[in-house]
Amino acid sequence: MSNPLKCDLCSKPATVHLTQILDNKVHKVDLCEECAQEKGVTDPSGFSLADLLLKASLNSDASGGVRCEQCGFMPSDFKKQGRFGCPACYDAFKGILDPMLEGMHKGTVHSGKVPQRALERKSLYDKLTRLEVDLTEAIKAERYEEAARCRDEINQVRQAVEQKPAR
Amino acid sequence: MTIGSLIDTPSELTDSTSSKSAIVLMTRIRLARNLAGQPFPGWAKPAQRDKILEACRAAVTSTSAMKRGLAVGVSDLGELEKRILVERHLISRELSGSKQGSGVVISKDQAFSVMINEEDHLRIQMLRAGFQLKKAWAAINEMDSALEGSLDFAFSPVLGYLTACPTNLGTGMRASAMMHLPALVISNQMEKVVRAVNQLGMVVRGLFGEGSDASGSIFQISNQTTLGESEEEILKRLSGVLQSIIEHELNARARLLEADSGKLFDKIGRAYGILQNGHVLSSNEAMNLLSLIRLGVDLGVFPDAKRSITDRLFIEAQPGHLQHAQKGEFEAGQRDLLRAERLRSEFANFSRPDFTLSANGQN
Numbered sequence: 158m159s160n161p162l163k164c165d166l167c168s169k170p171a172t173v174h175l176t177q178i179l180d181n182k183v184h185k186v187d188l189c190e191e192c193a194q195e196k197g198v199t200d201p202s203g204f205s206l207a208d209l210l211l212k213a214s215l216n217s218d219a220s221g222g223v224r225c226e227q228c229g230f231m232p233s234d235f236k237k238q239g240r241f242g243c244p245a246c247y248d249a250f251k252g253i254l255d256p257m258l259e260g261m262h263k264g265t266v267h268s269g270k271v272p273q274r275a276l277e278r279k280s281l282y283d284k285l286t287r288l289e290v291d292l293t294e295a296i297k298a299e300r301y302e303e304a305a306r307c308r309d310e311i312n313q314v315r316q317a318v319e320q321k322p323a324r
Numbered sequence: 325m326t327i328g329s330l331i332d333t334p335s336e337l338t339d340s341t342s343s344k345s346a347i348v349l350m351t352r353i354r355l356a357r358n359l360a361g362q363p364f365p366g367w368a369k370p371a372q373r374d375k376i377l378e379a380c381r382a383a384v385t386s387t388s389a390m391k392r393g394l395a396v397g398v399s400d401l402g403e404l405e406k407r408i409l410v411e412r413h414l415i416s417r418e419l420s421g422s423k424q425g426s427g428v429v430i431s432k433d434q435a436f437s438v439m440i441n442e443e444d445h446l447r448i449q450m451l452r453a454g455f456q457l458k459k460a461w462a463a464i465n466e467m468d469s470a471l472e473g474s475l476d477f478a479f480s481p482v483l484g485y486l487t488a489c490p491t492n493l494g495t496g497m498r499a500s501a502m503m504h505l506p507a508l509v510i511s512n513q514m515e516k517v518v519r520a521v522n523q524l525g526m527v528v529r530g531l532f533g534e535g536s537d538a539s540g541s542i543f544q545i546s547n548q549t550t551l552g553e554s555e556e557e558i559l560k561r562l563s564g565v566l567q568s569i570i571e572h573e574l575n576a577r578a579r580l581l582e583a584d585s586g587k588l589f590d591k592i593g594r595a596y597g598i599l600q601n602g603h604v605l606s607s608n609e610a611m612n613l614l615s616l617i618r619l620g621v622d623l624g625v626f627p628d629a630k631r632s633i634t635d636r637l638f639i640e641a642q643p644g645h646l647q648h649a650q651k652g653e654f655e656a657g658q659r660d661l662l663r664a665e666r667l668r669s670e671f672a673n674f675s676r677p678d679f680t681l682s683a684n685g686q687n
Contacts, residue, residue, distance in 0.1 A: 173516050228363045240443065240488040242367035244360060244478035247486055254490060261491060263525070264552020267484030269495040270465070272472045279476065 164189035225249040278318070285314050325394040325432055327405050331648060335412045335434045335639065346622045347570050348455035349502045349542065349635060352413065353464050356487045356496035357446040360476040364488035365426070365441040373425030373441055380440045383474045384429045389436050389467050397427040404653065407644030413451060418442055436467060443488050444496075446471070455566065457499060457559050465555070484551060494551030499559055501566050506541040506619040507576035510588070514538075517572060525549055526565050540611030540638060545569065577623070589679050592620040600671040605664040606656075610641040625677045637670060 162171040164187060171187035224231050230242025232253060241247065247254060258265050288311045295304035358364060362376055377397070385395050398406070398419060406420040415428050419442045426441035439447040448471070450464040478486040484494035492498070508514045518528045527548045530538040545566060547558050580588050595616035598605075605613075618634040620626045639645060641663055647653055650662055 172513070173520065227361075228367060230367060234367075238366055240366050241364060241490070243363040244358060244480075244486040247480065247483055258490065258493070258551065262494065262549040262551035266482055267480070267494045267551060268557075269484060269497075269554040270468075271481075272477050272479050272485075274469070275472050275476050275479070 162187040167191075223249060223252075281314055281318050285311065285318065288314065325392055325430075327394060327396060327401065330394050330430060330434070331405065331408055333434070334636070335414075346631070347503055347505070347573055348566065349453070349504055349638075350413075351452045351454065351456040351460050351499075351501050352449065353457070353460045353497065353499045354447055354449040355464060355468055356444040356485065356492045356498075357448065357468070357471070357475075358478040358486060358488070359445050360478045362445065362478075365443065365445060366488060368425075368441075370424055376445055377425050377427055377440050380438075380446055380475070381427060381429065383471055384438045384440070384446075386474070387467060387470045389463075389470075390429055390431050390438075393429055393431045393436075395427065395429045398422055399424060404644055404647055407642075408648055411639055411642040411644045414449075415439055416442060416447070419447075435463070444492070446475075455501065457501070457563055461499070461555060461559055492550050494549075495553075495555050495558065497550055497555050497558060498546050499562055500544045500546030501562070502542060502544050503566070503569060503573075504540075504542055504615065504618060505569070505573050506615050507580050508573050509538070509541040510591070511576050511580060513572070513576060514543075517569060521545060521565060521569070522548075524561075524565050526562060539608045540615040542611075542615070542638070577619075581623070589625070589677075592616050592623075592625055593677055593679075596620075596671070596674075596677055599667050600674070601668065602664045603668075604660045605641075605667060606660050607641055607643060607646075607663065610663055610667060611638065614638055614641065620677060625679055626675055630675065633670065633674070637667070641667065 163169065164171045167189060169189035169191070172190050173188045225242055225246045226249065227245035228243040230246050230249075232250060235241065235250075241250070255265070288307050292304055292307040292311065295301070295307055359376060359379065362368065363372060365373060365376070368376065381395055384390055385393070398415075401409070401420075406415065409415040409428070409430075410417055410420050412434065414430055414434060414437045416439065419426060419428065419439045422442070426439070428437055428439050430437045435451055437449045437451075439449070448464060448467060450460045450467070452460045452463075480486055485492075485496040487493055487496055505514065505517075508517055521528050525548050527546050529544045529546070530542070545562070547562050550558070553561070595613040599610075599613050599617065614634045614637050617626065618631060621628060621631045621634065640649065643656075643659055646659055646663055646666065649666070654662060
């Protein structure tokens with residue numbers, strides 16, 4: 158701790174100490190100011206990158222006349238607000254969003270917590286909707302055996318839904 | 325709980341028993357969440373905002389963590405009250421500036437706060453004194469799962485939690501540590517640290533977040549990216565960066581003592597003198613002086629038990645808290661007089677510095 162560190166490249170006293178964690182391995186580099194500058198370690202652009210990317214891709218008029226059907230949001234609104242209108246905007250503006258995400262984050266695919274309970278609830282509701290459609294169709298076509306099966310399944314799903322209260 | 329009783333209760337950060345960590349003052353994690361199928365707060369119409377506020381408030385107040393907590397609309401808060409909540413890091417400046425249809429729910433111990441209709445429908449936050457990333461994550465994860473029981477969050481299997489701004493996609497998590505780094509500031513190394521930290525995908529900000537300066541040598545270090553890594557991976561990476569900043573700060577302290585202890589002791593001694601005798605102190609100057617006293621505690625110049633006093637004063641010397649204590653609103657010039665008066669009385673009985681102890685300054 159008391160010995161001044163030397164630059165890994167030229168053995169002058171090191172003033173820039175870079176610690177990088179890649180794949181759970183700690184890499185430490187000690188550099189003098191000149192070497193650090195040369196290697197671009199001191200480049201401060203690191204953290205405004207996200208903003209820059211966002212603005213750049215919006216200015217490149219690739220957006221055309223897309224509009225979010227759910228909330229009426231337009232890409233030009235993003236320029237003003239810097240934020241999207243609603244969750245569905247992420248589908249509507251996928252073409253603009255994808256290229257900007259690449260530089261913005263560590264990856265482009267989520268790998269963390271999943272709202273398990275909410276997703277289960279959603280899949281139950283989706284199933285319920287599907288079964289109700291099937292039931293109507295079965296009745297219309299006078300396939301009564303199938304209709305009875307649908308009705309039983311609907312009752313089962315309804316019970317499951319009641320155990321997972323939703324809004 | 326009312327806003328008045330909340331303000332009169334010391335915050336998690338000023339709790340004297342929890343001020344053990346010398347360099348990391350506080351750990352904070354926040355999660356951004358939105359309701360499926362609803363416009364984000366910035367795009368929602370007033371009636372939609374009100375509905376979202378109601379739905380979120382009902383869900384949040386019914387969690388066990390919020391039992392006997394405070395739930396209040398931003399428009400029902402006075403300017404001074406909002407300022408105090410910002411100074412305690414319980415609400416953001418952005419929320420304090422918003423009008424209709426936003427609110428906050430704060431737990432009784434002031435560890436949890438959930439902002440409603442800030443940038444996202446929900447900004448769930450957990451504060452812990454000291455270096456407590458794991459504990460904070462465990463607690464906020466539980467809170468989030470509890471809310472999921474009654475709210476449908478906007479989520480995509482590919483992009484994760486969907487947020488108003490794409491920079492929060494994925495985990496929606498920002499974890500940060502508030503660090504006291506006086507030796508890196510004194511030895512002019514902070515700029516280099518900031519650059520190195522940025523290279524590692526972390527951001528450095530001042531005490532009150534974006535755009536605030538680093539008065540008192542206090543910095544917030546947090547993760548920049550939220551998509552592509554799990555919460556645990558992000559926390560592990562952040563933790564590694566924080567550890568290495570702590571090491572650099574300790575090295576810088578050792579070097580300052582070795583190279584020119586006279587100069588360092590002079591700074592600490594003068595800070596003590598000014599706090600004990602000064603009559604006009606801006607909040608910025610007060611923060612910087614308190615920072616030097618805190619460094620003195622870490623080095624053994626003052627007894628360890630005094631650290632909690634400096635940590636408390638870091639918050640109480642802020643304009644909102646100062647005016648609340650004086651029961652009135654004052655102009656900046658008057659506040660500087662009142663602040664100096666307050667600090668004089670706090671330091672009247674503060675132990676005298678003992679510079680012979682510094683050799684065993686350990687941390």
